[in-house]
Amino acid sequence: MNQIIKYVPLALLLLFISACNSTKIVQNKEVKIAFLSDVHLLDIYGEFSDFNYRGVLNPMTNKYTLARTMQSQLQSTRLFNENYFAFIAALDDVAKRKIKYVALPGDFTDDGQPLNIRGIKNILNNYSNKFGIQFFITTGNHDVVRPFLMDGGKKDFLGEGGKQQVIMSKEGLYSPKESSELPIVVTKDIGRLGYNEVLSELKDFGFTPKQSDVYWETPFSSYNYSEYNYKKATQAALIDNRKYTIPPFGSPIPDLSYLVEPVDGLWLLAIDANVYIPKQKAKDDPNNPDNYDSPNVGYNHVLTHKEHLIKWIEKITKEADSRGKTLITFSHYPMVDYNDDATVAIENLFGEDKMQLHRVPDENVAQIFAEAGIKIHFGGHMHINDTGVRTYENGKSLVNIQVSSLAAYIPAYKLLTVKSNQLMEIETIVIDSVANFKELFPLYKQEHDYLVKTGNSTIWNEDVLNSKTYKEYTQWHLKELVRLRFLKEDWPLEFKDSLLEASGKDLLFLFDQNLNGELLPDNIALTDFEQWTGFDMIYDYYRLKSADELAINDIGIARLEQYKLVCKQFEKSANTNFKLWAEIFEKTCNGAPSNHFVIDLKLNTIDRITH
Numbered sequence: 001m002n003q004i005i006k007y008v009p010l011a012l013l014l015l016f017i018s019a020c021n022s023t024k025i026v027q028n029k030e031v032k033i034a035f036l037s038d039v040h041l042l043d044i045y046g047e048f049s050d051f052n053y054r055g056v057l058n059p060m061t062n063k064y065t066l067a068r069t070m071q072s073q074l075q076s077t078r079l080f081n082e083n084y085f086a087f088i089a090a091l092d093d094v095a096k097r098k099i100k101y102v103a104l105p106g107d108f109t110d111d112g113q114p115l116n117i118r119g120i121k122n123i124l125n126n127y128s129n130k131f132g133i134q135f136f137i138t139t140g141n142h143d144v145v146r147p148f149l150m151d152g153g154k155k156d157f158l159g160e161g162g163k164q165q166v167i168m169s170k171e172g173l174y175s176p177k178e179s180s181e182l183p184i185v186v187t188k189d190i191g192r193l194g195y196n197e198v199l200s201e202l203k204d205f206g207f208t209p210k211q212s213d214v215y216w217e218t219p220f221s222s223y224n225y226s227e228y229n230y231k232k233a234t235q236a237a238l239i240d241n242r243k244y245t246i247p248p249f250g251s252p253i254p255d256l257s258y259l260v261e262p263v264d265g266l267w268l269l270a271i272d273a274n275v276y277i278p279k280q281k282a283k284d285d286p287n288n289p290d291n292y293d294s295p296n297v298g299y300n301h302v303l304t305h306k307e308h309l310i311k312w313i314e315k316i317t318k319e320a321d322s323r324g325k326t327l328i329t330f331s332h333y334p335m336v337d338y339n340d341d342a343t344v345a346i347e348n349l350f351g352e353d354k355m356q357l358h359r360v361p362d363e364n365v366a367q368i369f370a371e372a373g374i375k376i377h378f379g380g381h382m383h384i385n386d387t388g389v390r391t392y393e394n395g396k397s398l399v400n401i402q403v404s405s406l407a408a409y410i411p412a413y414k415l416l417t418v419k420s421n422q423l424m425e426i427e428t429i430v431i432d433s434v435a436n437f438k439e440l441f442p443l444y445k446q447e448h449d450y451l452v453k454t455g456n457s458t459i460w461n462e463d464v465l466n467s468k469t470y471k472e473y474t475q476w477h478l479k480e481l482v483r484l485r486f487l488k489e490d491w492p493l494e495f496k497d498s499l500l501e502a503s504g505k506d507l508l509f510l511f512d513q514n515l516n517g518e519l520l521p522d523n524i525a526l527t528d529f530e531q532w533t534g535f536d537m538i539y540d541y542y543r544l545k546s547a548d549e550l551a552i553n554d555i556g557i558a559r560l561e562q563y564k565l566v567c568k569q570f571e572k573s574a575n576t577n578f579k580l581w582a583e584i585f586e587k588t589c590n591g592a593p594s595n596h597f598v599i600d601l602k603l604n605t606i607d608r609i610t611h
Helices: 008-019 084-097 112-130 197-206 230-236 299-305 307-323 342-352 363-371 440-453 464-466 470-490 493-500 503-510 526-531 534-555 556-570 576-588
Strands: 031-035 056-057 063-065 101-104 134-138 153-158 164-168 215-217 242-246 249-255 258-263 266-271 324-329 376-379 387-392 397-402 411-416 423-430 596-600 605-606
Touching: 031 324, 063 397, 063 503, 084 112, 084 230, 101 324, 101 376, 112 197, 134 197, 134 258, 134 266, 134 324, 134 464, 153 440, 197 249, 197 258, 215 230, 215 503, 266 307, 299 307, 299 440, 307 324, 307 363, 324 411, 363 397, 397 534, 464 470, 470 534, 493 534, 493 576, 503 526, 503 534, 503 556, 526 556, 534 556, 534 576, 534 605, 556 576
Parallel strands: 031 101, 101 134, 266 324, 324 376, 376 397
Antiparallel strands: 031 411, 056 063, 153 164, 215 258, 242 249, 258 266, 387 397, 411 423, 423 596, 596 605
């Protein structure tokens, strides 16, 4: 039976640590590792190698820019353009803190296009050469979209006069039924690379061994720790030696998982959890990328199609324990339910095919990997800040730390300080101050003017362009995403309409017209409920869902207390939908520590650090 890991006072925890010298410190000192997930880099200042199109000229900078439209990025779960600047700001912060190890848990590019693979390669090499930072990456569903090279493109680049610019990797990809106001650009640099190409371009960032590594292996390596040498590891890193048979058609698929020991005592386990389930057509044409599904489900499919990883992980965790190594695991996908145990209620209210529920890992995922020996795992994919914990009766536990995306609210990265084999401190570093994030705003103004002129029905709110900080800008992104997409796609119509326009006061009295306002806490007045609507409550739910406890300052404690009082009233009603909404909202407010905390893997404790 699962149970949430115990929380203990920090003072008691530190007293215990000071009294017990049994834990081994890596190299007798602390080691810091930064985790930057879901960067989704679009190289807005990159150049096509086979076409002279340079993008649209920015009147503010007098530079040509390969940017996507604001209309498209405000209806996506991520920004496409400004995250370029946020990534640079995050790496500058990492360098300023003198952090030497950086892990990127997948989705480091927009869609694995040559343009963007070259872009991130150049950026990582620059910081590696200038600051001595070692980067360790693993694949996400937006890096190797399919296992093999495939054509693709985007129809929503920002073109002249605020119009949409279509860019495709070959002729004929853009449907003739669709109209294009500007000439279509055709370049191979907007296609999507497969495993061969990604490994070739990014091999220096963990995917292959370095001579300076203490140790390096893959799930398919034939050597062991005691007989390791660089020559053997280099041979094992070849892509032909890193393939597995995927059922049901026996297609050979690469797996870029690896274990690296960059410094004595520290093991970084990078899991390639991409699973490309073959369609029926793959039986006859196994090398056609179109004959495979997207890998975006994650660990639910790892259990059924990548069993070799579980056996490999069991071997690694046992050896790490026997050799006194500190093992840190990261991959693109979450291993633990990230909905604060509200998933069942979300499914009952919204439906099993809504709210991205297909991405939630089954409960047996956490148990299987905990049994395999994984204790701490950093994941991405969902663009949220969250800590998920599962502890089992046999004493084994798994802490899953969801790393925020730099391309969404709340923009942040995780800083892990390894104090010993058993003691970990995790801090969430919010990236708020981002130089040049307004650089493309004049182009967006042109786009907005064009949409107004043409009478577009889903036009975005121009107030987005008044954002003063990057974090505020990501809040606007989320707010517009809720308005323009989430409410339309996920919410039951009747329930949504009953919430949206109602004031907080209306909602408070919705099921009890005789409620006595004098029963409210002293610090809350009835008039406070008149200052917000059901839309505000829905938007703030998404802020909590995305940023967890980091959203509290943005929402305000007083407003959060008002929401909770409304939820208490909803709980009393006979309306199932409102009762479910109350349950979902309250659980989202009460997750495990996710901002700054300490984990003791020996005691199975997690403790929030407050300043």
